[in-house]
Amino acid sequence: MSTTSSRPAVSDGPGDTGAPRVPDVPPVPAVPSAPAPGHHGDRGAGARLGWDPGQPALYEQWGVPATAPKRAMGSDIGVLPELERTETTRRPLWKHPAFIVSAVLAFVAVVMAVVMIVHAVTAEGPPKVQDLAVEQGSGNVHVSWSGPDVAWSVYVVEPGTKPVDVTGQARGTELWLPTSGGLYDADSCFVVRATAANQGKAVPTDAGTRSAQGADQVCLGDAG
DSSP states (O other), rough: OOOOSSOOOOOOOOOOSOOOOOOOOOOOOOOOOOTTOOBGGBBBBTTTTTOOTTTTTSSTTOOOOOSOOOSSSSSOSSSSOOOOOOOOOOGGGSSSHHHHHHHHHHHHHHHHHHHHHHHHHHOOSOOOOEEEEEEEEESSEEEEESSSOOEEEEEEOOOTSSOEEOGGGTTTTTEEEEEOOOOOOOOOOEEEEEEEGGGOOOOOOOOOHHHTOOOOEEOOOOOO
């Protein structure tokens, strides 16, 4: 079975050999070509975008080497300055502020303790009796003294006997003692000392002990 083309044969006229011929195709109108890369109509022929001096190139025509210098997109200048690594030296302990403050406080505490000790050693002892005197009258004896406003104790002492406490008959810084009471005689002496400062201590019988207790003694033989 043979298939024949439905396309009619075209004859060129006389002299046609009988071979089929393709009909003529009308020519296609030319389309304006786009401007070459790197050119722009408004900037004139040959203008290339991004190729001005000092500007980075946007693109480059293939096969044409660049003639203008290109500026690098990046910069070698850093935003922050480079920090130099330095060796740190450790501060001595005696230069540390906390150590200095502690040393000063310790020194102040030691000074205060020394002052308190010196004051305790050199401070005055118990209240001292001053201007102790005795007067003998008809039927009584009068003992008087001066000193701080404290409570005083008065004792009648005689060699070889136990001291007799007559504080209950003292008034302030004086004592009136009647002869009829038989609490003293011509050989008796009177010892006066501060009560609170010498509580529980034995009545002094010698000058050294009396001085340590702030006490004093007067005898009837010294009466005026």
